[in-house]
Each structure stands twice: as structure tokens, then as C-alpha cells.
């Protein structure tokens with residue numbers, strides 16, 4: 001069974017994001033970029049399934065500008081067998097991303113596609129579910145445990161009410177939650193090895209995609225901030241302040 | 249007729265409060281129809297029909313809907329969507345799972361985590377863990393799917409007249425490739441974290457699963473719900489459904505008491521809309537004090553029982 005793990009290049013989660021001067025985007029010049037943390041978990045899960053002998057090949061796929069090759073090289077260094085970059089510089093909504101991924105799936109015929117549950121840049125949490133819908137296959141979102149049994153997968157999902165387990169027929173789409181696994185660190189020799197692995201670059205325009213209108217995102221603004229309040233010295237003082245504020 | 253359809257979240261017996269919150273967020277778009285997918289949704293429909301601002305309630309009863317799996321519900325939404333220009337769900341794990349599947353079947357865009365619906369084509373939503381708010385214009389689509397950020401809205405209250413409940417059938421081919429196996433929920437007498445007026449939360453500073461009793465005790469004295477940081481959940485101190493933050497629950501209680509939580513940006517994202525944040529931390533430099541309305545520097549094991557004694561009911 002082949003597995004596809006999807007990888008998005010995003011601003012590193014440790015960076016304090018700044019809005020640009022025109023208010024139509026965020027500052028990316030000179031900012032550290034990384035693989036979306038949830039996607040690292042997706043790659044790791046694919047590797048573990050390969051190591052268990054469940055999967056035969058792990059393909060990392062990204063959509064983005066040519067710089068996204070860096071994140072694919074990271075996936076290769078982690079242990080993915082090969083990578084595909086669908087080069088696209090135009091703005092892309094999740095529906096568009098799902099259509100692109102569907103084209104790759106039609107070609108590669110994987111048994112499992114693993115994606116992060118959300119990208120920490122636009123925080124939309126959509127692409128995996130949309131891909132599953134277009135593909136007409138099951139989705140198991142927010143996975144914290146995954147077990148493959150022949151033609152089926154048993155997936156434990158982190159949902160608001162607790163832990164839900166569902167069974168899905170393969171092929172299927174799984175999206176990762178943070179507790180699915182802890183991604184491995186990449187070692188220097190693996191980075192060297194990764195340079196020799198195959199990374200195919202395909203132009204999005206060559207994929208015969210449906211035309212999808214775009215949405216206009218504007219007015220980037222900071223959220224209303226919470227001001228630092230006061231510090232109290234004792235529980236008695238806390239109670240007094242809460243009383244004056246009508247909280248008790 | 250309403251042009252907005254809200255998919256109800258419920259557990260088969262009761263309407264989840266997230267539905268009433270989402271309804272408030274949709275109020276700028278006019279009356280809203282609510283659709284209930286259930287095995288037998290009569291009780292849930294009655295609750296939904298009582299809410300102010302509801303046009304009608306569509307009751308779709310079927311054994312297929314007993315677990316409201318996204319793969320099963322999404323085709324039914326797509327089959328019934330034609331008259332509606334906006335199809336909304338709460339931005340809970342229920343809505344986040346289902347909404348994109350429905351949107352893709354309809355071939356339309358989804359706006360996630362709507363914090364303000366300006367009109368049927370213009371929305372405001374957070375990105376980058378809530379550090380940036382953007383305006384999304386979806387005029388290019390004649391229909392759109394939304395998930396509503398429940399913490400941004402108060403729950404809608406009961407209206408004067410109940411809306412009509414309309415038994416509805418959908419004609420959609422439902423897949424059997426996805427099957428519910430089980431739900432492990434923590435039985436708890438405490439108020440639900442997402443609806444509680446007061447929440448007490450513990451972080452890594454609590455130190456162990458046994459020590460978390462300090463958090464539960466304080467919550468019980470105050471009649472509060474219980475939350476936690478990701479670090480506390482990852483360390484196994486408490487169940488993961490207690491996690492508050494970017495990747496946990498986004499909540500808006502009247503009072504949030506954080507004990508032994510440093511105040512990482514991903515955690516703060518989950519409590520930005522809280523009425524009053526009270527922080528207990530032994531490190532006076534902890535970033536949680538930058539957002540807390542009231543802070544006390546000190547040891548949580550010393551302070552928590554004393555706060556419980558002073559405020560307890």
C-alpha cells in the first residue's frame with residue numbers, strides 16, 4: 001500500500017506574526033518557515049506504518065511555490081521515499097487544494113492519505129475533509145490513534161465529547177491531531193541522503209483542474225487585545241476586587 | 249423563507265449549546281432554519297424550535313443518523329441545500345468535521361471560525377491562532393458554508409412563539425464505508441467546559457494526575473467546569489477533552505481561573521473571549537499575567553484551597 005502525506009510550508013509556530021504595512025497580508029520576508037506541525041505528524045505516521053510493514057511507499061506531496069521544496073526535503077530526510085511538488089503561486093482556497101490533491105491521488109492510487117488537521121497559518125481545517133468528499137472516500141479527522149487491519153482502518157478521534165473510535169474502509173483520508181505521535185528529529189546524514197531522493201515538480205496548470213473562483217481576504221488587523229490587569233497580594237484582596245467588579 | 253440553514257449539534261437527546269451560540273452569530277442574516285439529523289430528533293427539534301430567530305426546524309429522522317457521521321450527513325445536507333445561500337454549523341469538532349465535506353460536495357467555499365457575519369457574503373475570522381483577524385469576501389460563490397466560532401456569541405434565548413417543526417426526508421445515497429465503533433466520554437457531573445459560566449484550569453505546574461485533584465476540588469467548590477493546558481494533557485495529568493486553546497476548545501466563560509499555566513499564545517487563543525481571567529502562577533514574569541485581569545503570584549497548592557474556601561458556595 002502506498003501512503004501519501006501532505007505537507008504545507010507555513011510560518012514557524014514560534015514566530016510572532018506581524019501584519020504588513022498595507023494590511024493585506026503578513027510579513028514573510030526574513031521570517032523562519034517550517035513544515036506545518038500537524039503535517040510533520042502526518043509524515044511521521046506514514047513512516048511508522050512503513051516501518052510496521054503496513055505500507056510499502058510513503059510519498060510526500062506539497063502545493064506551493066518552489067520554496068516548498070525545502071519542506072519536502074525535510075519530509076524526505078525524515079524518511080519519505082519520494083516527493084511531489086505541485087507548483088502554484090496563485091492564491092488557493094482549500095477547495096482548490098483538494099482538487100489538486102485529487103489529481104495526484106488519481107495518478108498514485110494510495111491506500112491512505114494523511115494530512116494535518118489544520119495548517120497553523122490560515123487555521124481553516126478543511127482540506128482533508130474536502131479531499132475525502134471529492135474522492136468519495138471515508139474521512140477520519142483529528143486522529144489520535146490509527147490502526148490498519150487489512151482493508152480497514154480503526155481510528156480514534158479527539159472530539160469535544162471525548163475519544164471516538166470509527167472504522168473506515170480503505171482507501172481513506174486521515175487528518176492528524178497533536179497526540180497521534182511525536183515526530184522524529186532529522187539527522188544530518190539523512191539530510192544528505194534526502195538530496196538524492198526524487199522530488200518531482202508539476203505545474204498546477206498542467207493538471208486540468210476545474211475553475212474555482214477565489215475569495216478576497218482583506219483588512220488584516222490585530223485582534224482586540226486584553227490589557228494586563230492588576231496583581232493582588234492575597235486571597236482576601238482577590239475577593240474584594242471580585243466583589244467590586246460584581247463577579248461574586 | 250429563510251436563506252440560512254444551521255445544522256444542529258446534539259447528542260440525540262439534547263441540543264448542544266453550540267447551536268444556540270451559532271444561531272446568535274447568524275442573526276445579521278435574518279431568520280435561520282435549523283436542521284436536525286437524528287435517529288429520533290423530536291426532543292432536540294422542540295428545543296431548537298423554541299429559540300428566537302428560527303424560521304422553521306427540519307427534522308430528518310433516520311437510523312442512518314444515529315451517530316451523525318460526516319460521511320453520512322454531508323450528502324443529506326447537499327441534497328437539501330438548494331434553497332439556501334448560507335449553510336452553517338458550529339465550529340466545534342462536530343462542525344469542523346462535517347462542514348468541509350458538505351462544502352466540497354456542493355462545490356463551494358467554506359469560511360471557518362466566523363466571528364462576525366457582516367452579511368451573507370462578508371465575514372470576519374481569525375487566522376494565525378487568533379493573532380490576526382481578516383475579512384473574507386465570498387461574492388464569487390452563490391452559496392457558502394460556514395463554521396461559527398461559538399465563543400464569539402452568546403447563546404440565543406427562547407423566542408415568544410415556537411417555530412414550526414417540519415418532518416423532512418432527503419434523497420441521497422448514503423455510504424456505508426464509515427462505521428461508528430464507540431465513544432469514550434468522561435462521565436462528569438461538572439458543567440460542560442464549553443458552556444460553563446466559570447472555568448478552573450490547570451497546567452503543567454500542577455505536576456501530576458493526583459495533584460489535579462486540587463483543580464477538581466476548586467472547580468467543584470465554585471460550580472465551575474474544568475480545563476487544562478496542552479502540556480497538562482500531554483503529560484497525562486487529565487483527559488484531552490479538557491484542553492483549552494488553539495487546538496483544544498475555544499471558550500468564553502464569565503470567569504476563567506488559570507493555575508500553573510504559563511500563558512503560551514496557543515493557550516491564550518482559547519480564552520481571549522473570557523469575561524475575567526484570573527491567574528495563579530509562582531513566576532511573576534509568566535506571560536499569563538499580561539492578559540490576566542487579576543493575578544496572584546504564589547504557589548497554587550497553597551492558594552487554590554484558600555480561594556475555594558473564600559469563594560466557595
Ligand SMILES: Cc1cc2nc3c(=O)[nH]c(=O)nc-3n(C[C@H](O)[C@H](O)[C@H](O)COP(=O)(O)OP(=O)(O)OC[C@H]3O[C@@H](n4cnc5c(N)ncnc54)[C@H](O)[C@@H]3O)c2cc1C
Pocket residue numbers: 013037120450451452453454476477478479480491492493494495496497507508509510511512513514515518528529530531534546547548549
Ligand atoms: C501547534 C501547536 C498547538 C498548540 N495548541 C495548544 C493548545 O491548544 N492549548 C495549550 O494550552 N497549549 C497548546 N500548545 C502548547 C503551548 O505552546 C504550551 O507549550 C503550553 O500551553 C504550555 O502549557 P503550560 O502553561 O501548562 O506549561 P508551562 O509553559 O510549562 O507552564 C507551567 C507554569 O506553571 C507555573 N508553576 C509551576 N509550579 C507552580 C506552582 N506550584 N504554583 C503556581 N505556578 C506554578 C510555572 O511558573 C509556569 O508558568 C500548542 C503548541 C503548538 C506548537
